Amino acid sequence: MKKILFKILLSIFLIATAYYTFIYFVPYSEGVRSGELIKFSRKGLAIKTWEGEISQGISGAQIFKFSVEDKHKDVIQKLKDYQGRYVKLTYKELFGKFFWLGDTKYFILDVEEENSPHFSGLRSKKDE
Numbered sequence: 001m002k003k004i005l006f007k008i009l010l011s012i013f014l015i016a017t018a019y020y021t022f023i024y025f026v027p028y029s030e031g032v033r034s035g036e037l038i039k040f041s042r043k044g045l046a047i048k049t050w051e052g053e054i055s056q057g058i059s060g061a062q063i064f065k066f067s068v069e070d071k072h073k074d075v076i077q078k079l080k081d082y083q084g085r086y087v088k089l090t091y092k093e094l095f096g097k098f099f100w101l102g103d104t105k106y107f108i109l110d111v112e113e114e115n116s117p118h119f120s121g122l123r124s125k126k127d128e
């Protein structure tokens with residue numbers, strides 16, 4: 001009886017490990033999105049995660065929500081610095097999400113400040 005119970009528990013553990021590994025390490029998609037950084041904050045009750053939003057249109061009708069893992073300290077600092085500016089985000093999309101990593105399936109890998117196409121006469125601070 002103990003052998004059967006051990007095999008069942010081991011099988012459950014191996015399946016859960018394979019599921020987590022697949023969801024975390026195999027991206028569903030990768031890409032780049034641009035927009036005005038309208039929100040970036042650390043939120044949560046027991047587990048704090050970094051969450052943000054960019055507006056991809058003049059009216060703000062198209063909002064892209066994203067998360068940033070704690071291990072990407074340089075990305076977190078850049079997003080804090082670029083608040084309210086036009087940015088280009090490099091991201092990966094996972095098949096699923098885990099509550100301890102973030103609220104979304106989109107995770108930011110890199111961020112760059114860009115010139116806004118909506119205000120072509122205005123320059124970003126990176127051009128100064």
